[in-house]
Amino acid sequence: xxxxxxxxxxxxxxxxxxxxxxxxxxxxxxxxxxxxxxxxxxxxxxxxxxxxxxxxxxxxxxxxxxxxxxxxxxxxxxxxxxxxxxxxxxxxxxxxxxxxxxxxxxxxxxxxxxxxxxxxxxxxxxxxxxxxxxxxxxxxxxxxxxxxxxxxxxxxxxxxxxxxxxxxxxxxxxxxxxxxxxxxxxxxxxxxxxxxxxxxxxxxxxxxxxxxxxxxxxxxxxxxxxxxxxxxxxxxxxxxxxxxxxxxxxxxxxxxxxxxxxxxxxxxxxxxxxxxx
Numbered sequence: 001x002x003x004x005x006x007x008x009x010x011x012x013x014x015x016x017x018x019x020x021x022x023x024x025x026x027x028x029x030x031x032x033x034x035x036x037x038x039x040x041x042x043x044x045x046x047x048x049x050x051x052x053x054x055x056x057x058x059x060x061x062x063x064x065x066x067x068x069x070x071x072x073x074x075x076x077x078x079x080x081x082x083x084x085x086x087x088x089x090x091x092x093x094x095x096x097x098x099x100x101x102x103x104x105x106x107x108x109x110x111x112x113x114x115x116x117x118x119x120x121x122x123x124x125x126x127x128x129x130x131x132x133x134x135x136x137x138x139x140x141x142x143x144x145x146x147x148x149x150x151x152x153x154x155x156x157x158x159x160x161x162x163x164x165x166x167x168x169x170x171x172x173x174x175x176x177x178x179x180x181x182x183x184x185x186x187x188x189x190x191x192x193x194x195x196x197x198x199x200x201x202x203x204x205x206x207x208x209x210x211x212x213x214x215x216x217x218x219x220x221x222x223x224x225x226x227x228x229x230x231x232x233x234x235x236x237x238x239x240x241x242x243x244x245x246x247x248x249x250x251x252x253x254x255x256x257x258x259x260x261x262x263x264x265x266x267x268x269x270x271x272x273x274x275x276x277x
Contacts, residue, residue, distance in 0.1 A: 029053045046094045046115070053087045090119035094169075107180075111173040117194055119165045122158055129154040167194030183228025191220045195242075218245045224265075236265045 034048025094115030101107040127133065129146035137144060146154035171191040178184045195217035219242070226236035239262055246256035 042098055044096045044098070046096070047092070049089075049091050051087070051089045088119065090117045090165075090167075092117045105176075107177055109175040111175070113169075113171040113173070113191075115169040115171075115193075117165075117167045117169065119167070121163055121165060123160065125156045125158055127154050127156045128152070169193035169195060183226075183234070185226050185228075187222075187224045187226070189222045189224075192218060195220050216245055217242050219243050231271065232269050234267045234269070236267070238263045238265055 029052070031051045032048060034046055034050075037045045039045070092115050094113055096111055096113045098111045099109055101109050127144065129144065129148075129150050129152060131150055134141050134144065134146075143157045143160060144154055145156075146152070148154070169191060170193050171189060173187065173189045176186045176188075178186050221241045222238060223240075224236050224238045226234055228234045240260065242257070242259045244257035246254045
């Protein structure tokens with residue numbers, strides 16, 4: 001998926017002149033493998049593995065952070081050399097409890113979800129070594145290994161004190177049947193916790209933030225209005241609104257990412273029980 005970010009007016013440094021930063025689109029590739037088990041009409045378990053890889057551009061300069069192979073077998077930089085992968089890769093286990101319809105609230109149904117995530121710490125993140133980078137790291141400079149000197153690729157241990165991150169994500173969903181006879185439903189979902197979580201977000205020391213701390217969204221809201229036209233087709237209009245933690249990247253703190261989107265979604269359903277007897 002591609003998603004643009006809004007332009008941000010920020011100072012290049014504390015007290016410096018304001019600059020208008022307009023990032024290009026970021027492109028994300030998401031692979032998710034999971035299975036669900038329904039215990040009864042109220043409880044559902046979801047267990048799976050999620051991988052996300054981001055091609056990030058900032059300031060409209062077209063420079064991404066995708067770890068392509070650099071020159072000299074990955075040791076030297078060059079015109080097409082990019083390092084500092086931005087990605088997540090975690091396993092998760094979640095449970096959802098769905099209520100009965102509440103007659104006093106127009107037969108609304110609520111779903112409560114709790115998910116636990118486990119993600120290994122990346123102790124070998126590729127970085128381009130430089131004197132400025134080392135100066136920005138401060139006390140964490142010992143976490144950066146530069147065997148080939150400045151201007152070449154080194155490796156950074158984002159968090160040597162631990163081998164894994166344990167995080168949780170919570171969510172609540174409200175399903176309001178506006179017109180059950182004609183299949184019109186309004187759904188609102190609010191999530192918070194370890195959203196948009198990355199295992200190796202890069203080095204933030206130059207922005208005055210904590211080095212090696214994964215960045216994430218602190219809230220995600222989605223509202224969906226759907227209409228079922230037939231057993232095989234549903235059309236929906238969705239609005240999403242995301243806010244990130246102001247951690248100083250990709251914009252100078254206290255600026256932070258805010259992404260909003262409107263989507264039209266068509267869902268086609270094939271019931272194999274009716275196709276094969």
